[in-house]
Amino acid sequence: MFGSDPSQRNVDSRNGLNAGWVPHVCALTALACCLIALAGWATGQPGIAGFGNQSYPMRPLTAAGFGLVALALIAAIWRQRALTLVLMLPVVLIAAGVALDYAGNAPTIADRLLLSIGRAARQGHPHGTLPGPMPIAMMILLAVATLLALREVSRRSKIVVMIASLVLGVTIIAGLAVPLGIVAISGPGQHVTLSLPLAITTASLALALIGWRHHNGWPGLLSAQGVEGRTLRTIFVLVLVAPAVLGLGGLWAASLPGIAPELVEMVEAGAHVLVSAAVLFWAWSRISRENNARWAVTRALDSAPIVLTDAEGRILHWSKGCENLYLWDAGEAVGRLKHDLLATTIDQDWPAMMAEITRTGACEREMVEQRRDGTRLHILEKAQLLPVRAQDAPLVVLSMTDITERERRAAVLAARESELGSILETAPDAMIAIDDRNVIRSFNATAERMFGRPAGEMVGQDFRALMPERFRGQFDAGLADDADAGGERSRLRSLVGLRSDGTEFPIELALGAAEVGEERIFTAFIRDVTDKLAAQERHAELRDELLHVSRLSAMGEMAAGLAHELNQPLAAATNFLGAAEMLLAADAPDSGKAADLVRMASAQTLRAGEIIQRLRTFVSKGDVEVHAEPIVDVIAGAVSLSLTSVEQQKIGIRYEPDAMHRTILADRVQIQQVLVNLIRNAVDAQRDRPDARPEILLTSRGVGDGMVEIAVSDNGPGIPEEILGSPYKPFNSTKPNGMGIGLSICRRIVEFHGGTMHAENRPEGGARIRFTVPAIGNAELAT
Numbered sequence: 106m107f108g109s110d111p112s113q114r115n116v117d118s119r120n121g122l123n124a125g126w127v128p129h130v131c132a133l134t135a136l137a138c139c140l141i142a143l144a145g146w147a148t149g150q151p152g153i154a155g156f157g158n159q160s161y162p163m164r165p166l167t168a169a170g171f172g173l174v175a176l177a178l179i180a181a182i183w184r185q186r187a188l189t190l191v192l193m194l195p196v197v198l199i200a201a202g203v204a205l206d207y208a209g210n211a212p213t214i215a216d217r218l219l220l221s222i223g224r225a226a227r228q229g230h231p232h233g234t235l236p237g238p239m240p241i242a243m244m245i246l247l248a249v250a251t252l253l254a255l256r257e258v259s260r261r262s263k264i265v266v267m268i269a270s271l272v273l274g275v276t277i278i279a280g281l282a283v284p285l286g287i288v289a290i291s292g293p294g295q296h297v298t299l300s301l302p303l304a305i306t307t308a309s310l311a312l313a314l315i316g317w318r319h320h321n322g323w324p325g326l327l328s329a330q331g332v333e334g335r336t337l338r339t340i341f342v343l344v345l346v347a348p349a350v351l352g353l354g355g356l357w358a359a360s361l362p363g364i365a366p367e368l369v370e371m372v373e374a375g376a377h378v379l380v381s382a383a384v385l386f387w388a389w390s391r392i393s394r395e396n397n398a399r400w401a402v403t404r405a406l407d408s409a410p411i412v413l414t415d416a417e418g419r420i421l422h423w424s425k426g427c428e429n430l431y432l433w434d435a436g437e438a439v440g441r442l443k444h445d446l447l448a449t450t451i452d453q454d455w456p457a458m459m460a461e462i463t464r465t466g467a468c469e470r471e472m473v474e475q476r477r478d479g480t481r482l483h484i485l486e487k488a489q490l491l492p493v494r495a496q497d498a499p500l501v502v503l504s505m506t507d508i509t510e511r512e513r514r515a516a517v518l519a520a521r522e523s524e525l526g527s528i529l530e531t532a533p534d535a536m537i538a539i540d541d542r543n544v545i546r547s548f549n550a551t552a553e554r555m556f557g558r559p560a561g562e563m564v565g566q567d568f569r570a571l572m573p574e575r576f577r578g579q580f581d582a583g584l585a586d587d588a589d590a591g592g593e594r595s596r597l598r599s600l601v602g603l604r605s606d607g608t609e610f611p612i613e614l615a616l617g618a619a620e621v622g623e624e625r626i627f628t629a630f631i632r633d634v635t636d637k638l639a640a641q642e643r644h645a646e647l648r649d650e651l652l653h654v655s656r657l658s659a660m661g662e663m664a665a666g667l668a669h670e671l672n673q674p675l676a677a678a679t680n681f682l683g684a685a686e687m688l689l690a691a692d693a694p695d696s697g698k699a700a701d702l703v704r705m706a707s708a709q710t711l712r713a714g715e716i717i718q719r720l721r722t723f724v725s726k727g728d729v730e731v732h733a734e735p736i737v738d739v740i741a742g743a744v745s746l747s748l749t750s751v752e753q754q755k756i757g758i759r760y761e762p763d764a765m766h767r768t769i770l771a772d773r774v775q776i777q778q779v780l781v782n783l784i785r786n787a788v789d790a791q792r793d794r795p796d797a798r799p800e801i802l803l804t805s806r807g808v809g810d811g812m813v814e815i816a817v818s819d820n821g822p823g824i825p826e827e828i829l830g831s832p833y834k835p836f837n838s839t840k841p842n843g844m845g846i847g848l849s850i851c852r853r854i855v856e857f858h859g860g861t862m863h864a865e866n867r868p869e870g871g872a873r874i875r876f877t878v879p880a881i882g883n884a885e886l887a888t
Contacts, residue, residue, distance in 0.1 A: 131313035132178045138163070138306040139172030156301045163302040167236040170199045170244050171306045178251045178313055186255055196248050203241055239279055239299060243307045246272050250314050262318040269314035272307055280304025410505040413491075415498060418442050418455045430507060432477035443503065447474040462490045462501070471508070483512040535631040539568045540624060555633055557605035568629065573609055576600050580614075602631070610635050675713050681706035731858075733881050734773050736805050736813070737762060742773075743780035744803075748788070756788065757800040766807040770879040771858055779851045783817040783874050786848075790821035790872070812860060813880040818873040823866040851876070 142163040145153030155162030177192035236244070250268040253261045279299040299307065410430045413422035420443050423435040431438075431447060438446060444455060451472035453461075461468045467489040474484050485508045491500040535552035539545055545568050548560035556563075556571055569577040580600065602612040610633060617628040685702035688695050740760055748756065769776070784801060791799035802818040852862045860877035867873050 125316065127316035128182055128313040129179070131309040131316060132175050132182070135306045135309035135313070136172055136175035136179075138302050138309070139168040139175060142168035142302050143172070154302065156305075158301060161300045163300050163306070164236055164240075166199055166203065167240045167244075167303060170196050170236065171240075171247075171303070171310070173199075174244060174247050174251065174310060175306075177248070178310060181251050181255055182313075182317055189251065189255060193248055193252065196244065199236075200241055200245055200248075203236055239275075240303055240307075243272055243276070243299075243303075247307070247310050247314070254314065254318060265314055265318050269311040273311040273315070276304050276307045276311065280308070410507075412443055412503040412505070414443060414501045414503060416459060416501065418444060418501075420446070421500070427505070430476075430482075430505065431474070447476075449474050458488055459501070462488050463499075466490055482507055483509045533632075535629075535633075537563075537568065537571075537629040537631065539627050539629060541627070543568045546626065552631070555604075555631065556602065571603055572612075573601055573603050599634075602633070611638055675710075678706040678710050678713070731770060731772050733768050734771055734776070736767055736769055736815070739769070739771075739773055739776055740780060740803055740805075740815075743777040743784065747781045747784035755799070756791075757798055758803070759800070760803045761805075763804075763806040763813070766805065766813045766880045768881040769813055770881050775854045776858075776878065779854050779876065780815070780817065782848070782851050786874075787817060787819035787821065787872070790819060807880060808877060811880055812877040814875055814877045816873055816875040818867060818871060820871040823870065824864060824872045829864065829866065848874075 141156075142154040143165060145151060145155075145162065146165045146168070151162045152159040153162075154164075154168070173192050173196045177189045177196070180188040180192060246268050250265045250272075253268075254265045276299060280301065280303075407424045408426050409424065410426040411422075411424045412420055412427055414420055420438050420441055423433070423438040427438070428434055433446065443449070444451070449472050451470060453470060458468060458470065467487065469485065469487045472484050472486060474482050476482060485506040487504045487506075489502045489504075491502050530550045532549060532551055535555045536547075536549045537545060537552050538547040545563050545566050548558075548563045550560075552558075552563075553560055558571075563571075569580060572580060579598075598614045600612050600614050601609050603609055613632045613634050615630045617630065619626050619628070681702045685699040685706070688699040688702070737760075744758060748758070780803075787801050788799070791797075797820065800820045802816075804816045804818070806814055808814045848862075848864070855862045855876045855878070858878050860879070862874070862876040864872070864874050
């Protein structure tokens with residue numbers, strides 16, 4: 106068996122199993138023919154010895170000699186050298202005795218060897234029991250071939266096959282000459298022919314030898330595959346059949362009367378030459394085509410990095426691909442150990458590799474090898490045992506693949522994975538990978554700290570266990586929406602998380618989806634917003650404080666005007682009450698007029714109370730209350746808060762409302778705070794302008810998207826350029842005692858309502874501040 110262990114192969118040879126069944130069957134067939142012939146002579150029935158041909162049987166000494174050759178061949182197949190030599194000794198004696206009998210014409214020497222076998226058969230035959238010259242020649246050739254086959258040497262095996270093939274070819278001619286009637290049994294022809302039992306015996310022994318040594322000579326060639334094998338098998342049939350047919354044809358022609366022997370020989374020789382030339386030409390043309398195709402394949406293979414070594418790793422063939430890969434020429438590499446030449450670094454040494462490929466036939470290993478210029482290469486080497494004949498030394502085929510670039514990319518990928526893993530482990534947000542069945546695949550360190558659960562415990566668990574049960578349906582619905590949308594990242598959701606100790610905490614969750622093969626994986630990004638919500642709540646408190654302080658500041662700035670505003674009703678009430686007192690103190694008091702004066706004083710007192718209540722509402726620190734408010738009322742209240750009656754007489758103030766948008770959705774106090782701030786800024790900007798009467802224009806109009814724009818315009822000097830670039834920057838003011846936080850607060854109020862604020866200078870002069878607030882249509886208001 107190719108590639109098998111040599112020691113095992115020797116064991117098989119010693120017990121004869123490696124020879125196969127063909128040699129045994131052929132040898133036993135020959136032995137059976139000899140035994141049948143001897144039995145025929147022993148019983149006095151020459152017809153049995155001739156397989157039905159009583160006139161041309163196998164002679165006794167011939168049967169005895171070939172029977173011993175058959176036994177010796179069986180012993181040789183089973184590696185019984187001593188027994189083979191013992192069985193061959195009588196064969197030598199028979200051959201020598203027959204030769205002496207023929208030389209001295211005294212058959213008594215040979216007859217004494219078979220005294221018990223059919224002496225009556227010699228009557229009328231001077232050599233009745235003696236083998237003829239052809240059988241003796243066949244016996245000697247087969248005996249020599251058997252002795253040569255005792256030693257399993259390639260050269261001897263080829264000689265054995267050659268002798269056996271010669272015997273087989275002669276047997277075909279000599280054995281068919283008599284049955285075909287080409288040669289007569291009587292006369293000289295009996296010395297060059299073989300009887301039917303003898304022909305079967307010699308052919309069987311020859312086939313036994315050829316089958317035993319089938320791996321040498323033409324039998325091995327006939328097992329070749331492809332075009333070459335088919336060509337050789339066809340040639341073999343022609344070469345084997347053509348000489349036999351031509352030889353038999355020559356004998357037949359020579360037996361015909363009137364044909365000169367010389368003519369027969371010339372025709373036979375010409376026929377041999379013609380057949381041989383035709384066979385050679387046909388074989389050459391087919392093998393040439395095969396060689397051309399093989400040459401092309403060889404060139405293609407030679408361009409690949411392939412090395413042929415012996416069992417010790419010594420280089421026998423070094424391809425062009427290896428020269429290009431390693432920069433070593435074939436002349437420098439052949440004869441050296443491959444792993445020494447290339448300074449190979451590998452875990453498995455050469456003997457271990459040989460043991461593995463002897464057991465499995467092939468193996469694959471990764472290694473680092475060095476080129477001639479010192480460059481280190483990562484190599485994937487595939488080793489395979491090349492099938493060889495049993496007596497040949499094993500060969501190893503090594504094919505190399507340069508995986509240096511693959512290893513470099515793998516190293517880069519591993520570094521990136523390590524970097525990504527480090528980022529994931531140190532990310533401030535919890536990152537949890539889940540599949541489409543909500544099963545957790547990964548759980549980073551932040552998630553462990555956030556939920557108080559180790560990753561080893563959570564991997565494989567249901568993700569919904571990290572939130573209270575009342576929120577799990579909301580999460581499932583959101584996951585289904587994300588799966589249907591097919592987006593890479595979902596919107597941010599506010600949910601509640603559940604720690605291992607049962608405490609709940611607010612979280613924000615976003616899901617990212619990715620396709621991994623045929624599976625969809627979601628990554629949950631979770632942030633604990635406990636501190637964020639607390640900060641927002643504190644920010645809201647600070648904002649309310651700031652708004653309150655801003656309103657107080659605005660009242661402080663308007664303190665003089667407010668004092669004048671309150672002085673008028675209070676002075677009037679005092680006057681009315683004084684007059685009433687005088688009427689009541691008169692000799693003839695007029696109670697009716699006194700009562701009217703008291704009522705008038707009470708009205709002025711109520712007026713002062715309304716002014717104070719309006720101021721208290723404006724500066725009070727209350728909760729934000731958004732309601733539907735008429736724009737006209739909001740603006741009128743802001744104007745009343747912003748301007749005293751005297752200022753309203755000095756300043757031309759106009760309001761142009763939008764009849765289609767009369768109601769807004771807002772906190773009345775906060776929007777009035779914005780308007781008060783803007784109106785007071787307009788008044789202050791025109792305070793020192795005696796050349797023109799100050800004017801303030803308030804307008805409202807719908808701007809789409811459900812918003813109403815309110816604008817405050819004046820005819821003052823406008824906003825300075827240095828302020829116009831950043832009008833909302835805190836502590837940036839044009840007033841001598843201003844804090845510069847008014848517009849900043851106003852913008853925050855507007856943005857809280859979902860609107861925007863813009864500051865600009867009018868082309869005709871003056872400034873304009875515009876802001877938007879949500880509008881309410883008539884249908885919504887009715888609802």
